[in-house]
Amino acid sequence: MGLDRVSRRQFVSGLAALGSLPLLPTGAAAAQDFAGRSLISSGFGGSTMDIIQKAVFDPFDKATGARSTQVPMQSAAALARLKSEAGNPQIDMYQFSGGQEDVAKKEGLIQPLTAVSQLDDIPVGLRDPDGSWVAWAVIAEGILYRKDKIKEPPRSYRDFLKPEYKGHIAFPAITNGYGVDFLVMLARAFGGGEDNIEPGFEAMKKIKGETIFKAASDLPSLFGQGDIWIIPYDSGNAFKLQTSGLPVGFATPEEGSPAVNITAVVAKGAKNADVANAAIDYMLRPEAQIEIARQMRWTASNPKTKLPADLAAEVPDVSQLAKLNRALINEQRAQWIERWNREIAR
């Protein structure tokens, strides 16, 4: 798009747009030219990172000429890296899956998304009111179970206390994001919640003798060995286990599926903030979100995304998810971990 070809009308509207900074290119991410520029983002590692690279970053690079790289690190480690490089970030863009964006915003480590044109399409709650972060995908949590051992799909988090499952339960440690959510959902199932965690600890104490694991990488071994039947985790990992041939089902509990936001943020002072903004805008595009849903069963955050019928049956819609009060959870997390280490893991 050379300057000489700009019509008078475009020029005028361009001027008008300049007046209303920040500049919002209206759905014209493809028109942006980042040839020779690079973008470094944190990534989740493993096959997840590869799929995101192919579904989002590669097409983005093709459209804009940028060169995007993901550096694998878990969300908590990513936040620590962001904090340690505050002011002079080597990584332009971060992806989080454990609510770290709240902390990052509070500590002033990220900058508002100024050029993400589809930001307003995303429902409130899946984006920061101040525009500091946006969820570009959502993972539905629920109950994973061995279909050959448990005939009737579990219906509630209360089922973890059923005597017939004793000795066949595994659950994630509280340092794993899903471990915190499991505690909160147990509390909700027994009359508590984010503001009253006591019932959660009470319930968990009854199953403290069961297998406790730390990372999703243990899931195949746990389900594969046969004597673990039921684990609270997510639909994405259920799908991975199914594709690896294990008879694992995913059940949505009646308390609701807690949703884990997969968020994207731009580090404060990032050298390639403009490229990062454009990449995040690309992530919100329906075609990218359909690809993510197809390959990982992650829920699309953009309501304009219309999943094909076959996928829609397997991926919960964003409106069907329970919402946890992440801010309230984050405030108490340190305290809960201390208590968990003493009362559950000991």
Added chain:
Amino acid sequence: MTAAGVMTAGKGAAPSRIFVPVLIFAPCLLVYLVFFVWPQLSLLAVSAFDRGQVSAAHYIRFFSDEYYWELLGRTLFLGVSVTLITLILGVPVAYVIARMRSRYAALLLVLTTFPLLVSAVVRSFGWMVLFFRDGVVSNLLLALGLIDQPMQLMYTLTGVIIALAQVLLPLMVLTLHGVLKSIDPDLEHAAMSLGAPPWLALWLVTLRLARGGIIAGSLLVFSLAISAFATPALVGGARANVMATTIYEQTIELLDWPFASALSAILLVFVLVISLLYAKALDRRSAGEAAS
């Protein structure tokens, strides 16, 4: 450094006697100062501050809490157990290889280092296969009738001890091998010709002379065992918390850097004290025997 150089040069008397060693040492010293001493000190300094003020709060929090004492105790227990196991298993292996006349001795020594060639993460996944409830170890013990129901070593401290002993054993064997190799077999022969049975000769002569190697190997294994992170994290899981995994948790999960720093300072001090006491105890005994 330069001031000292100028002063000695000014006196005119053999400036090279100080200058040359300093010059030779300087690059190493510089690297060491910049990349080790300075970061280490600034890391430890973090632990002495609480909300911008000098404070012992983080240390008080540690020492006034039974949970953290247990944590420290478990870590030291892990270190001592792993050291003892590698010592008991390592001495015979190192002795046999050192005394071997076969040309395969070198090959055997290389074979013992194999565990070190596999990354900690891959190795831990291997242990998962062995340690889970229906894993190889459990099934084997069941088949042999040693246990009557499946047992799980995964996510237990015992599992961590076994896994660490396996990977640190080569370091013990290599250290001991070097020392045992340098002991003249004729000394044992002399002891036996004077009437000592072979086991006594081994005990009185060979092992006494190998004491330096035993100290070095033990310290190496002990310090690596208690600072190991990947194996306790992957094999030990949530229940077998040690200092290293807790430092990680405080740094990465809770972002409580001052407390994490206090934890590492405490671990460092305990390791130093225990190592010094151990080395001194063994040294004094050998000195006493030499005198008598």
